Amino acid sequence: MPVSRGLPGGPCCAAKCDILSNSGSLARTYRNGPRIKAQLAATGIDWMQVSEDGFWRPNVRAQFLTDDGAVILMSYVGLVEQTAPFKQAAETNGPTAWDDQYMRLSLIFNTGDRRYAWLNQSLFIAAGRLLGTGSIEYSVFRVT
Secondary structure, three states: OOOOOOOOOOOOEEEEEEOOOOOOOOOOEEEEOOOOEEEEOOOOEEEEEEOOOOEEEEEEEEEEEEOOOOEEEEEEEEEEEOOHHHHHHHHHOOEOOHHHOOEEEEEEEEOOOHHHHHHHOOEEEEEEEEEEOOEEEEEEEEEO
8 A cells, every 4th residue: 555645664463444334333343453352342433524724633432343352432633625636536435545635644543452562651643534425434543
């Protein structure tokens, strides 16, 4: 995945998120990477501040259950620039390339499970893109 806007190192985990439908249901959300494999445990909360400056500001909370039974709370805030390719893809339910928009996030994880204590003790950033069909893909990086 080429991300040209200065994200460090390799990803610690990738995330694919489906946007909540009008009914509030969430078909699938998961996090998979070399150090964590998890699925959404319950419907999360997703606020979106829409600003006149052309940026959206997401504020999201979600709870994940790992494949080995740990519960992890994830929260993030970020910036999503409403570029022409992003708007067109959003209107037609199509995909975007990584560089079609500025979609960057700052993530925080919390867990009481000792196996994942490194999540509590790390900073994370992410880049995102639209996949079409109401889905967003994130590449999440641990800042070291």
